[in-house]
Amino acid sequence: MTETGPNGATDSVAAAVVELRGVTREYGSKQARVCALAGVDVAFSPGTWTAVMGPSGSGKSTLLHCAAGLEQVSGGQVFLLGEEITDASDNKLTELRRRSIGFVFQTFNLINSLSAEQNVALPLKLAGRTVAKKQVRAALAAVGLADRLRHRPAELSGGQQQRVAIARAMVTRPAVLFADEPTGALDSKSARNVMTLLRDLVSSDNQTIVMVTHDPAAAASADSVLYLSDGRIIDQDFRPTVHGVADRLARLER
Amino acid sequence: MFEFSLYTFRERWQLFVGSILTVAVGVGLMQASLRVLIAAQDPPVPAGASVIEAARIRESYDGATTLMGMTMLLSAFLAIFVVSSTFAFTVAQRRRDLALLRLVGGSKRQLRRLLLSEALLLGACGAVLGVPVGMLALRVQIWLTKELGFLPQDFTVSPSGWVVLATAAAGVVIALLGVRAAAWRAAKVRPLEALRDTGAARQVMTPARWVVGLLLAGVAAGLVVLAQAVGSVAALVVAMGFAMIGAVALSLLSPLVVPLTSRVFGFVLRYSTLGRIAEANLREGVRRSASTAAPLIVLISLVLGLFGALSSLTKAAAQEQLDTVNGDLIVRSTGAEAGRVSTVDGVAVASPEIEVPMALTMTVLNADSGEPEEEKYYSGITAIDPAAYQRTHDVSMLAGSLADLSGDTIAATLISEHRAEIGTTASAELDGRTLALRLVGTMPEGLASGESFLVPLSVVPPDVLAGAPAETVVVLADGADPAAVTKTLRGKGFEVSTVADWVASTSARREQDDVGIMVVLMGLAGLYTALAVVNSVVIAYAARRHEFATARVTGLKRVQVVRMALIESCAVTFIGLFLGGLVVAGTLLGVGAATGSALGTPVVAVPWTLGSILAAGAFVVTSVTSVLTTLSATRPRPVTLVAARE
Numbered sequence: 001m002t003e004t005g006p007n008g009a010t011d012s013v014a015a016a017v018v019e020l021r022g023v024t025r026e027y028g029s030k031q032a033r034v035c036a037l038a039g040v041d042v043a044f045s046p047g048t049w050t051a052v053m054g055p056s057g058s059g060k061s062t063l064l065h066c067a068a069g070l071e072q073v074s075g076g077q078v079f080l081l082g083e084e085i086t087d088a089s090d091n092k093l094t095e096l097r098r099r100s101i102g103f104v105f106q107t108f109n110l111i112n113s114l115s116a117e118q119n120v121a122l123p124l125k126l127a128g129r130t131v132a133k134k135q136v137r138a139a140l141a142a143v144g145l146a147d148r149l150r151h152r153p154a155e156l157s158g159g160q161q162q163r164v165a166i167a168r169a170m171v172t173r174p175a176v177l178f179a180d181e182p183t184g185a186l187d188s189k190s191a192r193n194v195m196t197l198l199r200d201l202v203s204s205d206n207q208t209i210v211m212v213t214h215d216p217a218a219a220a221s222a223d224s225v226l227y228l229s230d231g232r233i234i235d236q237d238f239r240p241t242v243h244g245v246a247d248r249l250a251r252l253e254r
Numbered sequence: 255m256f257e258f259s260l261y262t263f264r265e266r267w268q269l270f271v272g273s274i275l276t277v278a279v280g281v282g283l284m285q286a287s288l289r290v291l292i293a294a295q296d297p298p299v300p301a302g303a304s305v306i307e308a309a310r311i312r313e314s315y316d317g318a319t320t321l322m323g324m325t326m327l328l329s330a331f332l333a334i335f336v337v338s339s340t341f342a343f344t345v346a347q348r349r350r351d352l353a354l355l356r357l358v359g360g361s362k363r364q365l366r367r368l369l370l371s372e373a374l375l376l377g378a379c380g381a382v383l384g385v386p387v388g389m390l391a392l393r394v395q396i397w398l399t400k401e402l403g404f405l406p407q408d409f410t411v412s413p414s415g416w417v418v419l420a421t422a423a424a425g426v427v428i429a430l431l432g433v434r435a436a437a438w439r440a441a442k443v444r445p446l447e448a449l450r451d452t453g454a455a456r457q458v459m460t461p462a463r464w465v466v467g468l469l470l471a472g473v474a475a476g477l478v479v480l481a482q483a484v485g486s487v488a489a490l491v492v493a494m495g496f497a498m499i500g501a502v503a504l505s506l507l508s509p510l511v512v513p514l515t516s517r518v519f520g521f522v523l524r525y526s527t528l529g530r531i532a533e534a535n536l537r538e539g540v541r542r543s544a545s546t547a548a549p550l551i552v553l554i555s556l557v558l559g560l561f562g563a564l565s566s567l568t569k570a571a572a573q574e575q576l577d578t579v580n581g582d583l584i585v586r587s588t589g590a591e592a593g594r595v596s597t598v599d600g601v602a603v604a605s606p607e608i609e610v611p612m613a614l615t616m617t618v619l620n621a622d623s624g625e626p627e628e629e630k631y632y633s634g635i636t637a638i639d640p641a642a643y644q645r646t647h648d649v650s651m652l653a654g655s656l657a658d659l660s661g662d663t664i665a666a667t668l669i670s671e672h673r674a675e676i677g678t679t680a681s682a683e684l685d686g687r688t689l690a691l692r693l694v695g696t697m698p699e700g701l702a703s704g705e706s707f708l709v710p711l712s713v714v715p716p717d718v719l720a721g722a723p724a725e726t727v728v729v730l731a732d733g734a735d736p737a738a739v740t741k742t743l744r745g746k747g748f749e750v751s752t753v754a755d756w757v758a759s760t761s762a763r764r765e766q767d768d769v770g771i772m773v774v775l776m777g778l779a780g781l782y783t784a785l786a787v788v789n790s791v792v793i794a795y796a797a798r799r800h801e802f803a804t805a806r807v808t809g810l811k812r813v814q815v816v817r818m819a820l821i822e823s824c825a826v827t828f829i830g831l832f833l834g835g836l837v838v839a840g841t842l843l844g845v846g847a848a849t850g851s852a853l854g855t856p857v858v859a860v861p862w863t864l865g866s867i868l869a870a871g872a873f874v875v876t877s878v879t880s881v882l883t884t885l886s887a888t889r890p891r892p893v894t895l896v897a898a899r900e
Contacts, residue, residue, distance in 0.1 A: 118261065
């Protein structure tokens with residue numbers, strides 16, 4: 001299946017922010033080989049928000065990790081902003097994480113000893129850029145946490161922690177934001193807030209987002225939904241609704 | 255980036271405080287022993303002291319120098335071992351944090367630089383703190399050494415700035431080196447590991463660990479073989495080397511035994527849920543268990559290994575004395591009185607042995623290279639009646655014969671590193687005169703005696719003999735009643751004991767010396783290692799708050815979590831004791847081989863009492879530490895920790 005961007009245009013490949021071509025990923029050695037991705041072709045166009053869904057073990061997270069250069073693929077090619085990163089060096093990948101990629105995870109992954117402000121400033125510091133207080137505060141204000149600058153993660157609610165994580169991911173203005181179950185650990189109200197926040201990023205900043213999720217409500221907020229099963233993309237839905245997504249998923253899991 | 259370290263300190267202060275403490279005490283110990291060593295090397299000989307007096311003073315410092323040299327070596331070894339293993343452990347404990355840094359754009363180089371600059375800072379703090387610790391340790395060390403008689407009461411240490419600087423610098427360097435390997439390993443952490451719940455490294459037995467561990471185990475095994483070939487003093491040094499190398503080897507290989515031990519514990523506790531959880535935790539936290547056991551392995555190996563070696567040698571020396579002295583009674587008197595022993599009824603043979611104050615200069619040859627070396631000897635020179643001596647002692651000769659010991663002659667027992675040709679002339683300074691003594695016999699080094707010399711009574715002027723202490727070995731005439739002869743001798747003012755009692759009392763004195771040596775050598779060092787044990791338990795458990803909280807959310811009561819941690823710490827202590835015990839067994843094997851080759855049958859004293867005390871102490875210390883740390887780690891309500899997702 002030569003799948004394409006959410007608009008169905010095959011000529012958008014050159015302009016894709018992230019593209020996977022024939023990507024396979026296998027774990028284990030000969031006897032106990034598990035195939036997490038069995039030939040995935042997909043391109044994510046700028047300014048689109050794509051949700052990746054599928055039953056547990058369908059390869060969603062592996063897809064995300066491979067696309068983000070966190071995991072080495074077994075076969076195929078990965079492109080980021082038109083540049084192949086399949087076998088990129090560690091330094092190159094570090095550089096990409098600093099400039100072009102942002103991450104948000106289910107478990108927030110904030111550094112507990114640092115305040116919200118310091119957590120957000122961290123990627124800038126690691127990249128060796130001068131950190132303007134204004135920039136950091138703006139990032140936190142954008143996620144509605146202007147009054148929580150000095151709080152440490154333990155003093156914040158789950159939803160607030162996830163928003164700090166989003167601010168941290170966005171502070172470097174990455175080309176693509178990878179989100180792995182961003183609402184997985186949140187209550188429905190916090191989850192809705194986070195989805196609204198991501199929608200704003202897409203519509204106002206033309207942000208590209210690739211999001212793995214289990215949650216039909218979260219998936220329905222995206223522009224399109226990719227369905228994964230046994231390591232293959234089996235369908236794509238360009239007008240996702242909560243019910244439609246839930247039904248599709250239920251059928252897949254059966 | 256330092257900001258990150260600073261805030262990490264707030265979160266994980268136990269790691270950093272522990273690191274600083276290990277450097278401080280390590281530096282302090284090195285400082286103290288080095289200063290005593292330097293001071294003891296230059297004994298204050300008062301002007302106008304005779305050659306013999308000066309020699310006595312020098313000799314009293316000589317023993318201290320050897321002991322302090324060993325203490326210095328031991329302190330340096332422990333500082334390197336404890337600091338590097340603690341630092342490596344702290345890095346391993348922060349693996350998840352480090353992966354997180356990689357995830358948000360940290361490069362390998364940044365991670366390495368962060369860890370190394372942290373080590374530099376912690377090492378520097380530790381080194382500075384080490385100065386006052388060193389002063390305290392110095393006081394304790396001098397007091398101990400004086401009190402136990404290894405140094406004269408008027409011994410003083412002059413202040414030495416360069417020692418302070420050198421040991422402080424060594425502390426920083428050790429901290430940096432200790433962290434270097436760990437930093438390289440940690441920099442390889444994959445960013446994806448931040449997403450896993452446990453930050454534990456997947457592979458504990460790294461290839462380097464295998465290679466170095468097996469290599470050192472091989473070297474240690476080689477030392478056991480070597481121990482058979484060398485003499486008793488050398489055997490002690492070899493034993494110390496074996497204990498140190500073996501301890502490091504087994505610490506490196508300890509991850510291999512962790513799963514095995516956890517299975518044993520799991521089997522014993524298979525009906526208790528807590529036991530089964532503890533078993534699973536042990537297997538999961540191999541790295542943690544191995545790190546906690548490491549200082550314990552070193553403590554047990556060194557203390558029991560050295561003490562076992564010392565007491566075995568003492569026991570063997572006593573055996574040797576019993577084997578070689580063929581007499582019924584030992585009579586103590588002054589040299590003047592000694593001649594009268596043979597006149598007592600019932601005494602068949604009396605062999606007087608009188609210690610002579612003599613300064614001896616002799617050219618000996620290096621046993622290996624044959625290079626001549628001029629040696630001076632001031633003690634262990636005994637005047638004898640060669641005929642009576644041969645009748646009361648089993649004498650084995652390397653060369654020459656004691657029968658030739660008449661006129662200006664001498665027979666020598668040299669350490670195995672030295673040999674001497676028969677016919678060599680030794681120059682003896684005695685009572686203001688200088689004599690030339692011809693070497694007529696050489697004897698092999700024994701366990702009881704180091705370097706010693708025999709001269710005929712006729713060499714020594716009667717007035718010198720009269721004032722010197724004498725021991726006379728007595729063989730009773732056939733049919734003579736030992737009790738009656740003893741009574742007669744006592745009636746004449748002699749001090750009499752049986753050979754067995756005499757050997758026993760000599761042995762008891764040596765045992766006391768052994769304990770003294772151990773206290774000076776291992777007293778402070780042992781405390782340091784105990785501190786390292788406590789430290790690693792605290793570091794290991796304080797980092798498990800989140801895990802403990804999860805366990806409580808799952809349904810364990812706080813008290814059950816504490817009990818679970820206690821079972822784990824007992825298992826880890828057991829691992830440490832077991833592996834340390836293996837090293838001790840190896841040491842005793844080597845000593846047994848050495849005494850076996852000297853006596854025909856191996857003589858070994860297994861330090862059961864000290865071993866039991868240490869084992870009990872280890873269990874108490876680790877248990878108390880684990881309970882206290884777990885209690886403090888479970889103080890916050892579990893749900894706050896679970897939610898915070900550490």
